[in-house]
Amino acid sequence: MGKLKSQVKPFEISKREVWESWCEVRASKGAPGVDGQSVEEFEKDLKSNLYKIWNRMSSGTYFPPAVRAVEIPKQHGGGTRMLGIPCVADRVAQTVVARHLVRRAERVFHPDSCGYRPGRSAHDALERCRYYRRALEACRWCRS
Numbered sequence: 001m002g003k004l005k006s007q008v009k010p011f012e013i014s015k016r017e018v019w020e021s022w023c024e025v026r027a028s029k030g031a032p033g034v035d036g037q038s039v040e041e042f043e044k045d046l047k048s049n050l051y052k053i054w055n056r057m058s059s060g061t062y063f064p065p066a067v068r069a070v071e072i073p074k075q076h077g078g079g080t081r082m083l084g085i086p087c088v089a090d091r092v093a094q095t096v097v098a099r100h101l102v103r104r105a106e107r108v109f110h111p112d113s114c115g116y117r118p119g120r121s122a123h124d125a126l127e128r129c130r131y132y133r134r135a136l137e138a139c140r141w142c143r144s
Contacts, residue, residue, distance in 0.1 A: 033087030
């Protein structure tokens with residue numbers, strides 16, 4: 001007789017997290033991936049599509065499909081560069097993972113760290129440098 005499979009999922013991913021990730025993906029719109037499915041088409045069978053993503057991610061069986069390659073012109077100068085466009089379902093899955101990583105990493109980042117963090121930019125990093133430079137100059141002035 002065959003053994004029964006455990007109903008316990010190895011990864012704790014809530015359906016709410018998948019839903020919130022879907023809301024982010026829907027808001028950003030985006031082009032269809034290699035499967036040709038648009039955000040609107042994905043939404044037609046939303047409950048089933050989100051369930052599949054949640055089930056596969058939480059069971060550890062999610063595997064991302066190929067991305068659609070699109071050549072886009074370079075911003076400064078001639079030539080093009082390749083841009084990979086994931087399908088809608090994969091964008092939802094990527095957003096779930098990104099949100100998990102942000103929650104975990106934010107706790108250990110230094111408050112002045114600006115690289116690759118949501119809501120922070122290179123301009124913010126430069127402003128922090130200016131702030132510390134002014135503070136250092138003020139300290140030097142006080143000592144003289």
